[in-house]
Amino acid sequence: MTATAEPTHGPLPAGIMPATAWGTARLLAGTTSGRVDLARHRALHGVPRRADAHHLAAALEAVGLLGRGGAAFPVATKLRAMPVGRRGHVLVNGSEGEPASHKDRTLMYLAPHLVLDGALTVAHALETERVTVVIEDPSAFSSMAAAVRERTDARRVRLVPHDHGYVGGEVRAVSRALSGGPAVPPGRRVLPTEHGIGGQPTFASNVETFAHVALVLALGPEEYGTVGASGEPGTTLLTLLGDVPHRGVVEVPTGLPLSALVGPEPGPLLVGGYHGTWIDRPGELTLDRPALRAAGVPLNAGVLARLPGGTCALGEVATVAGWLASESAGQCGPCFFGLPALTDTLHRLASGRATTEEVRRRAGLLPGRGACAHPDGAARFVATALPVLEDEIATHRTHGHCGRPLLGALPAGIRRAAA
Incomplete structure (x- = not known):
């Protein structure tokens, strides 16, 4: 399926992305x-x-x-x-x-x-x-x-x-x-x-x-219920980011293959946003919340982000981990101490001064101990990235870098003022 409605016409204010419906809006x-x-x-x-x-x-x-x-x-x-x-x-x-x-x-x-x-x-x-x-x-x-x-x-x-x-x-x-x-x-x-x-x-x-x-x-x-997956009929909104065919907000019928949205190629793909899960390819996964949850890849807030090949993927993950640490409410140990420590270990991994096991151990200390789900989601974001980025991590371990710039494909650190 391809987009059949034009993106929103006219200039849009900051923070509002072009929106497109695939199929009937x-x-x-x-x-x-x-x-x-x-x-x-x-x-x-x-x-x-x-x-x-x-x-x-x-x-x-x-x-x-x-x-x-x-x-x-x-x-x-x-x-x-x-x-x-x-x-x-x-x-x-x-x-x-x-x-x-x-x-x-x-x-x-x-x-x-x-x-x-x-x-x-x-x-x-x-x-x-x-x-x-x-x-x-x-x-x-x-x-x-x-x-x-x-x-x-x-x-x-x-x-x-x-x-x-x-x-x-x-x-x-x-x-x-x-x-x-x-x-x-x-x-x-x-x-x-x-x-x-x-x-x-x-x-x-x-x-x-x-x-x-x-x-x-x-x-x-x-x-x-005339459109969409049998297990979750209707349409849903998604935010598509990074190296995808159509960036922005899209309304699509549920049940579509993820590959139709982000392309079939292998490469780091984030499903669910900053409390989400990294996978190495869309494979046979479909846009169906019950099915994605059963596969261990919940859709969460509806973000799909594919990292472009020209960016330092490990740096992207470390940058978002730092942002997640900065967003802590500071009321419990896993957030106040654990998230900054996890971020520091990630940066040391990127410079070849820490191991994957150290990062995994740090992330494993966080889930189930906070006053909310924030440390759990941050730990999932980091831990699931490790096997997906295994080859890049090996390069960082050998050379202290991967040779690619940090493009900021995953936005972080932007706080908008309230109305």
């Missing part, structure tokens, strides 16, 4: 002319349908909708865990703090009304008017604010700038910040559906998930 419908305003949105998607919690959960379960953030949790299960009533909250988490991921901010900028439709649909089902959208990117914030002003049913929607970094964007950290506390994850693993904003039950998910909720009701489960 759903999330990106109408965006080839730029931002979709309310009139255009209604012409494309109609007036949003409403359902109570029981019927909405049934519709989401019928299509097997999975969250489009890191956990890929069944959305219907999360909805059924929420009590119905005024004390509940709905939280749209748009704090996309990873520099490699652009899909949520691009969706908020181009199709803000689809996101609002989904959030208001969930709020109606839960019989609450408490809807909060947290947004890091300033252009996405401006677009969402304009969308709220354009419609009468969103007057109670609260938009909150959120620029608390990568770990501060974790949903429990966001809930704490909105409750007046620090933007760091709590030490105990309590779900937002039990204890969220202000200690109240909170239905929280990322931006793309809410847009899919709107699509399920607008299309109906049967029509929604």
Whole structure:
């Protein structure tokens, strides 16, 4: 399959990537002319349908909708865990703090009304008017604010700038910040559906998930399921980076071979972003979250990045590891001490002064010991790179370098100001 829709026309603000739909656009419908305003949105998607919690959960379960953030949790299960009533909250988490991921901010900028439709649909089902959208990117914030002003049913929607970094964007950290506390994850693993904003039950998910909720009701489960993989029907957004045929944000049907997206050639391929997994080639893997998780390569936030052959791949990994260490909340040992030590060992490996086993041992000390999943994800990012980069590491060990420059194919260290 090849791209059948043109990238978004016109200049885009910083932080917003060109967006293309492969096949029939759903999330990106109408965006080839730029931002979709309310009139255009209604012409494309109609007036949003409403359902109570029981019927909405049934519709989401019928299509097997999975969250489009890191956990890929069944959305219907999360909805059924929420009590119905005024004390509940709905939280749209748009704090996309990873520099490699652009899909949520691009969706908020181009199709803000689809996101609002989904959030208001969930709020109606839960019989609450408490809807909060947290947004890091300033252009996405401006677009969402304009969308709220354009419609009468969103007057109670609260938009909150959120620029608390990568770990501060974790949903429990966001809930704490909105409750007046620090933007760091709590030490105990309590779900937002039990204890969220202000200690109240909170239905929280990322931006793309809410847009899919709107699509399920607008299309109906049967029509929604006419595209995509049988185990995960529909479409999904991805951010494609590096040496790939089409860089930017893409909407594609699930079930596509990864090789159609990144090319079939061997070479270091990162699946899932900076808490993701390195593989040496796409092979027979397909874009299907349950299948990828079963293969040990979860899609996480939907980033696919192939390193170009002209860059120092080990240097790219070490640079991102350093960025991950700098994003630590600093509240537990694995992050405060472990991540900087891991980064230092990686740099010594790149200069031929450390061994792969030393790096592997450092990474193995981190998982399962932190207050959140950040050390686990960082350790996975580093540990899975080692076998993929085995030949390059051998060259570094012999010569202290590989002879290639560091091109910065994996962005790191860019922090955008909140709106």
